[in-house]
Amino acid sequence: MFKGHIRVILAALAVIVYGEDVEDVIEHVDIDDTTVSAGIEHSCAIHSVSAADFGGKVICWGSNSMGQAEAPDAEFIQVSSGRFHSCGVKLDETIECWGDPNHAMTPEGLFVQVSCGDFHTCGVLKDSSLSCWGANYDNQLEFPTGKFVQVSCGKGHSCALSIDGSVHCWGADRYGQSTAPKDVKFLQVSAAPGDFSCGITVNNEIRCWGDNHRKQREPPNGTFSLVSTSRLSACGINKEKFVHCWGMKEGVTAVPNHVKFDELTLGWDHGCGIASDTGKVVCWGSDSDGRLDIPIKLR
Template sequence: MQHYGNFMKVAWLAALLLAISCSKNDDDAGAEVSIGPRGGVVTGPDGASLDIPSGALDEEVRFSIHRHANTPSATAGVTPAGALYEFLPHGVVFKKDVVVTLPFDESRVADAAEALAVYWADQDEGPYAALPGAQVDGFAKRVSGFTRHLSYGLAGLPADDTPVDTDPTDGTDDTGDTDGTDTGDTDDDLPDVPTFTSLSAGGGHTCGIREDNGLAQCWGGNDDGQAAPPAGIQFTSLSTGQIHTCGIREDNGEALCWGSDASEQSAPPADVVFSSLSAGSEHTCGIREDNGQVQCWGNNDSGQSSPPEGVAFTGLSAGGNHTCGILADDGQALCWGDHAFDSGAQFAPPEGVAFASLSSGNLHTCGIRADNDEAECWGFNTLGSLAPPPEVKFSSISAGENHTCGIRADDG
């Protein structure tokens, strides 16, 4: 019996070691996600994702993303700059472009980041071809592109690109001139930091429009794809909600949204041109270019997506469960939505006051008065959010969840 017990211990230990060994070689996989005609986002290991727009599918399909344990050091048509991922199921054909986003290893890119792209192949060894619409996010270390079918993909550089500037005579990397004590920092050593024409901060993410190309770039929380803008699309304005983002396309003036669509807050109306947009917690509203009226979509449990009919506005701001706008005829504020536990506080702006701009927070709204540029707020005074400094003029104002900030007009 003692020999049998020892044998069982050895057998158990061998099985355990085999299981551990196998688990190390298994591919990492994200959870399966069912997505249908309304679209959605599939998230895989390391932030790899697949953003499927509304109307790209006719029926529900189960998707998953797998990271292969071993990335080939060389593949036909591409120099890998990241891990190899497999998007399943194979054979799916989309009716619209979907956005594939993959992480890249900065150490394998060096100064060639502008040449990065998502490379796609029908089999893991290639040959690989770059997807169109490449967009590189240097902050999140991700690159994205468009496709209409699922396959194998990786972030990479063209096969003839050398990712590191190397002197072939001595085999050392060129990291800048030093005397042996300095670090050799030069302008070329510093990362390129993009400049933006506008920014918008949401629940846990931020998006901006790049000055150099008009594309959206986002960073922060991305569990629902709210920080994964579509590649290759230029925008004139952006607005971030709690876990979704919307923008006005530069090419046609229509709204385009990404991120959570649990309340259809990311499903704007088709063929409608907007002059401005505002994303709230779980709803979005915009001012139509043709008539100045407000159109909303998303959560409407408190009436926040039910603007008055036949009324034109010049300004708009969507909050937690309410929305406020500036009337075109007299500049006064008009709000609709949550009555805040039937008190009506955040719902009732001051009467007879014209505003130059408005910003709605979670349970309050603030605006800059047109007559004196001072801030005036209404709603719930959570943590002093309704207490702007007296006799201070502002050029812009922004209301957050329980606070408000503004830029002073006198000294910025």
Template sequence: MKPSTPTRLFLLWMLTAPGCGLLLGLDDFEDAGKSTDTVSDTDGRCHIDEDCPSGLHGQAVCDDGTCEYTCAPGFADCSDSPGCETAITEDPEHCGSCRSPCAAHCVDGVCNAPVDIATSASSASACALMEAGDVWCWGLLPNAEGGSRTVPLPERIELPLPALQVAVGGTVFTGPHGLRAHFCALLADGTVRCWGTNQLGQLGLGDTGPHEGAQIPNVNGIREIAAGTDNTCAINAQNQLYCWGPRSTGLIEGDTTPAAPTLIAESVDQVSVASFHACAVMVDRTLKCWGLDFYGSLGLGAGGPTHATTPTSVGHGSNFAEVSCGLTHTCARSSSGVSCWGNNANGQLGLGSRTNYNSPQSLNLFASQTLRAGASHTAAVIAGDVYLWGSNAFKQMGSNDAFDTLLPVRLSLPSVSRLALGERFSCALTAEGRVLCWGANDHAQLGDGTLVSRATAAPVRWR
């Protein structure tokens, strides 16, 4: 018996229409509810239910000449082809529904994208905090023996609870202790868990032995953490500042033994930690710095101490909102704009010169949203735009030339909400939740799966 005319037409369409493999259920698909498509027949309308191909992931009926599709859970009609051809449970382009892009992981139809990023001024590592509270890191990561390994794509860190914040420390500088990296996460219960290199006592346990995912003792009710090269600091709900790690950096007083968490100051709102100095915005919006005053990085002026053992007031008024410590320079933002001080050999102070300053100097930048200092470059976000200044020796300014930039220049990027500046690279988190990185990539710090440095900002690869 010959097939009926509608059936022959349908079979012909199935053989010639684009995407027929999807309609036959030969690919991975996903969901989206009910959709409407019209099947082309001699009169351009369906006549019976069989005129409406639904594939393996939906049902279709012919309703007054129009095909009505009901997709199975996890599938949707996201293309011009009729039928439920798109699987929306794992597709980052259609996460949970058609045309709902997800910048990172689509899991069971729910997008898990980055909400924050972190690195430090001497580091060749970076981490992202995801919406679900999981932490992913890449670049120079620790190995089981207490050393380091290169990880070119983001790797999920096993934590006992969702994280609220992540901090990245470590250094690529050569020396007696070689390459090293340590990390800390602030967990949902207000405790802090650290892992990685511990040759100098970076994990805050008072020793230098290897540990895996150690919980920092006597640190509870924490609301903010920050890491530098070898030291880490935390602020609790009572605005008390605790720091731990080696004492040789000048940040923690005492003998030569590594410091467990030590109370540094009261009434602290925000803190930033570098290699040999740290600064904090106080609850009253004033600014204090301490540690070793290399190149005037403490901002205490010509008559200031070369080593401030406790947080010491920095001049230049109050109303500070944020401070960020580079390797040997510091920048802060306040109601009156951005100011920087310290080492300026590469123009990292953004003043149009290479002159070092030991007290805060104002830049012509106002209304910045956030501010970050790297080893020898600095960046700020203003109304979603990124402005950078300083060294471009490793393309961290987003340009292929090797010339320093002495004044802030705007980098063409999508709207940005967060910044992370490492030792020789830069990263930005866009408003859509995409992490973009550029600059040096010798330790896979760009997270793109390669070791190729680049000036062009490109997305971190999540798979």
């Protein structure tokens, strides 16, 4: 499946569907491999010593103005990068956050997934409920009740995937970024660090909602396995494992077109992914603050 010692299951792709009926419950995938996450100006990944390892140490690079790239010396199974903070799910299923102390609080409880936004964070607890913490200027902490399998935090809003495939969003909604379609079942969702959101439907098509002034809500036709959103653009991995982007053409969309990817994560103006043939981290876009300086263990 890969070469080297890096395997990644992106937090945004933490769902599978059992059976062919769209009414079947969507279950959370066990995150037992390395995760990579591009934040606003930094990125983090979990380095496993071998493919058989469960989790590993977090390695971060890029901007470290608030300590967001100074990962604690612990074993993690999943990590997420925000603007000035990062959080990860540890081997004992607790969450630890680092960086800006105003937004890097560590919540109580056992979790299966975490997602960092600009100044807030949300996670899915083991009982499938949600928990959010940090800033609340756009009601980012007013999360819905119910059972969920994945959550994605954006700039001032978040979206979560329910066990029945429906998407629920909350927080900022001035451009409709929190008004998810009600007539669609999804496999995955991505809330942008901008004013829109996208998801992969059960038919493996991409559906987006919210701001569209850069055509970031107009994905290409075709079947996709994963979508990741940036501030004014988005990219998806198609069935051939190549990445296609739409919206504003900028550094974050300058994905190497000759590389097949297993995973994809977009930040503000840089992105990273896992190359299918090597299993290594590949990054592109702006190199400001060392965002493309991938540590040697990961490349």
